[in-house]
Amino acid sequence: MKIMTVKKYPLLLMLIMLVFTLCKIYFMYFNTFLPSNWISALIRTAIALTAFYFIMNFILFKNNFILKLIFHEFFALVLLSDLLYFKYFNTLPSVAELKMLHIIPSLLDCIRELFKPQYLILFSDILVLIFFHYRSGRRAEAFHKAFRFNFVVALVLLTAIILDSAFYGSNNSYQMYDTYGLLHFHGSQIKNTLISKESYHSSTVLIKSLEKTSTNNIAPQKNFGIAKGRNVIIIQVEALQDFVINRTYNGQEITPNLNKLIKEDSIYFNSYYYNIAKGGTSDAEFSTLNSLYPASDAPSYSKYPNISLYGLPKILKDQNYSTVAFHGFTPEFWNRAEMYPTVGFDHFLSIDKLKRDEIIGWGISDKSMLKQASKYIMKVKQPICAFIVTLTCHYPYNLPTGSKKLKLPEKQSTFIERYLQSVNYTDAALGVFINELKKSSIYENSIIAIYGDHHAIGCSDPSLVNQMTELLGKRYDQSEMANVPLIINIPNSNLHETNSIVGSQLDFMPTMLNLLGIDKGNINFYGQDLNNAKIGFATTQLVFTKGSFIDDEKVFLMSSDGVFENGTAWDRLTKASIGLEECRAGYEKVIKENEECSYLLSNNLLLEYALETDKEIIDNDLPAQTNIMQRFAQLITLALKTH
Numbered sequence: 001m002k003i004m005t006v007k008k009y010p011l012l013l014m015l016i017m018l019v020f021t022l023c024k025i026y027f028m029y030f031n032t033f034l035p036s037n038w039i040s041a042l043i044r045t046a047i048a049l050t051a052f053y054f055i056m057n058f059i060l061f062k063n064n065f066i067l068k069l070i071f072h073e074f075f076a077l078v079l080l081s082d083l084l085y086f087k088y089f090n091t092l093p094s095v096a097e098l099k100m101l102h103i104i105p106s107l108l109d110c111i112r113e114l115f116k117p118q119y120l121i122l123f124s125d126i127l128v129l130i131f132f133h134y135r136s137g138r139r140a141e142a143f144h145k146a147f148r149f150n151f152v153v154a155l156v157l158l159t160a161i162i163l164d165s166a167f168y169g170s171n172n173s174y175q176m177y178d179t180y181g182l183l184h185f186h187g188s189q190i191k192n193t194l195i196s197k198e199s200y201h202s203s204t205v206l207i208k209s210l211e212k213t214s215t216n217n218i219a220p221q222k223n224f225g226i227a228k229g230r231n232v233i234i235i236q237v238e239a240l241q242d243f244v245i246n247r248t249y250n251g252q253e254i255t256p257n258l259n260k261l262i263k264e265d266s267i268y269f270n271s272y273y274y275n276i277a278k279g280g281t282s283d284a285e286f287s288t289l290n291s292l293y294p295a296s297d298a299p300s301y302s303k304y305p306n307i308s309l310y311g312l313p314k315i316l317k318d319q320n321y322s323t324v325a326f327h328g329f330t331p332e333f334w335n336r337a338e339m340y341p342t343v344g345f346d347h348f349l350s351i352d353k354l355k356r357d358e359i360i361g362w363g364i365s366d367k368s369m370l371k372q373a374s375k376y377i378m379k380v381k382q383p384i385c386a387f388i389v390t391l392t393c394h395y396p397y398n399l400p401t402g403s404k405k406l407k408l409p410e411k412q413s414t415f416i417e418r419y420l421q422s423v424n425y426t427d428a429a430l431g432v433f434i435n436e437l438k439k440s441s442i443y444e445n446s447i448i449a450i451y452g453d454h455h456a457i458g459c460s461d462p463s464l465v466n467q468m469t470e471l472l473g474k475r476y477d478q479s480e481m482a483n484v485p486l487i488i489n490i491p492n493s494n495l496h497e498t499n500s501i502v503g504s505q506l507d508f509m510p511t512m513l514n515l516l517g518i519d520k521g522n523i524n525f526y527g528q529d530l531n532n533a534k535i536g537f538a539t540t541q542l543v544f545t546k547g548s549f550i551d552d553e554k555v556f557l558m559s560s561d562g563v564f565e566n567g568t569a570w571d572r573l574t575k576a577s578i579g580l581e582e583c584r585a586g587y588e589k590v591i592k593e594n595e596e597c598s599y600l601l602s603n604n605l606l607l608e609y610a611l612e613t614d615k616e617i618i619d620n621d622l623p624a625q626t627n628i629m630q631r632f633a634q635l636i637t638l639a640l641k642t643h
């Protein structure tokens with residue numbers, strides 16, 4: 001009996017670890033989301049795990065129990081990271097984000113808020129395994145030698161199975177997740193990261209691109225050039241959602257300064273949506289400044305660090321603007337230090353260059369940062385394009401007591417109330433900033449755009465959804481969550497508009513170019529000028545699977561398995577369910593544009609294509625839209641050249 005135990009020990013240890021890890025994966029699924037095909041995911045994950053544990057137990061670590069335990073608990077650590085990441089971003093992390101591990105110490109506040117004691121269950125098996133090892137594991141050495149051949153054969157077979165699923169499976173990591181589970185999701189991401197170039201499968205994508213670009217070239221009308229030559233001040237506000245605008249809470253205005261700004265020569269877009277994917281705040285920047293779809297599988301700032309772009313900052317540089325970005329946090333975060341010159345900023349004033357006179361949360365407080373930004377703007381050469389990214393209103397919304405100005409009931413504040421306090425704080429900082437500018441002629445000579453980067457209140461927690469539904473008086477769903485305000489203030493323009501056309505951060509650049517009176521020429525972009533567009537359209541991938549969209553009437557939410565027929569759709573305003581068929585055209589547009597944009601960016605063709613077509617137009621002295629066939633031929637040549 002004793003001999004049996006000794007002989008069985010390595011196999012039993014492996015089986016126990018395997019079962020524990022499988023249970024932990026399902027614990028993680030139930031706290032995030034279950035793969036649609038969970039039985040297939042279970043079987044495939046079990047097979048892949050068996051292979052991993054075989055390698056570990058019988059080839060790598062043989063009799064070293066401590067290393068086996070570390071390897072085993074490493075899975076638990078990955079699961080915990082996935083879980084916490086999901087709780088914050090509502091999506092799973094990508095391999096590219098590993099580059100940012102060094103900033104984890106600055107995120108401790110966030111991690112503490114997201115962490116729940118029940119997550120410790122992921123590590124609770126350590127004691128069981130140690131107990132098992134000391135009971136049975138001491139005399140197991142002979143076993144490995146006797147059975148090594150069998151194990152190697154088993155290992156080869158199992159590896160073949162993994163390779164089959166991971167390498168011949170879908171290129172889309174989320175479809176991998178749905179059919180194969182979490183392990184293969186990460187595996188497919190590693191594979192996609194290693195094979196960075198995207199395969200180009202059809203020329204129709206690019207033909208459509210040409211047609212789209214040509215319609216973008218139609219001369220704009222309304223408000224063209226009303227801010228010509230002015231300073232451009234763009235403020236991307238951390239976690240500013242639209243529902244706080246013009247709303248009172250316990251009788252107090254949440255954003256009195258923004259509400260006031262809306263009434264002063266401004267256009268307020270109240271059906272504007274964020275357009276981000278895996279890169280959070282940085283994707284909002286990327287999409288807004290370039291009118292391009294962010295990458296689906298990694299933060300765009302990590303995926304495209306050295307790409308040739310021609311977005312708003314670069315266009316303005318060509319109009320003799322100086323360009324500067326402000327953000328009161330470490331410059332490496334979201335790879336900004338590397339990416340800002342690529343986007344077109346000559347200077348970047350981060351926490352390393354600004355005065356650290358007041359720190360709240362992750363970095364310099366919005367009040368201090370905006371004060372320093374206003375001073376800088378007032379002393380440098382005009383015209384200037386200043387891009388300011390605020391930070392204080394960041395999850396988990398823990399303002400120091402002295403900075404809280406909203407009077408709330410005595411009881412402990414709820415999560416939503418903490419957010420309202422934070423957003424109220426940033427609104428006050430923005431108020432001071434605008435008043436500072438108003439003290440000089442700079443203000444009248446500027447166009448100031450303010451928008452939110454993404455949501456603050458998620459909609460995966462039913463209790464939060466209920467509280468928000470009660471607060472708003474309508475169902476708090478994904479479209480409410482993705483709705484951020486865009487306010488464009490143009491002093492002395494006499495514009496007092498609230499525009500309810502549906503738009504997204506993709507539309508920012510064309511909207512601004514029109515107001516600045518800059519001809520869009522041949523620039524590749526995907527948004528539209530919201531002052532002149534007739535039909536609104538928005539898409540985002542953070543809370544929605546790729547293929548989802550919002551238009552003026554409806555919301556279409558793509559199913560995570562990537563099957564159109566499994567999606568859901570509802571009326572944007574009444575929230576009543578609608579038929580899927582009327583969403584097919586919008587869905588196809590999103591997929592096509594996304595693929596095309598991803599192709600142009602991954603192969604760094606964006607500028608090359610724009611320059612080629614520019615040359616063509618100059619040579620032929622023809623307007624772009626009459627030149628479709630020539631441009632089509634060029635693109636095909638270009639596509640062939642790259643393959």
Ligand code: GP9
Binds near residue numbers: 279280282389391
């Ligand atoms: C950090 C800030 C926040 O620099 O932009 O990023 P987020 O966590 O909101 O994506």
Ligand code: MN
Binds near residue numbers: 281453
């Ligand atoms: Mn953010």
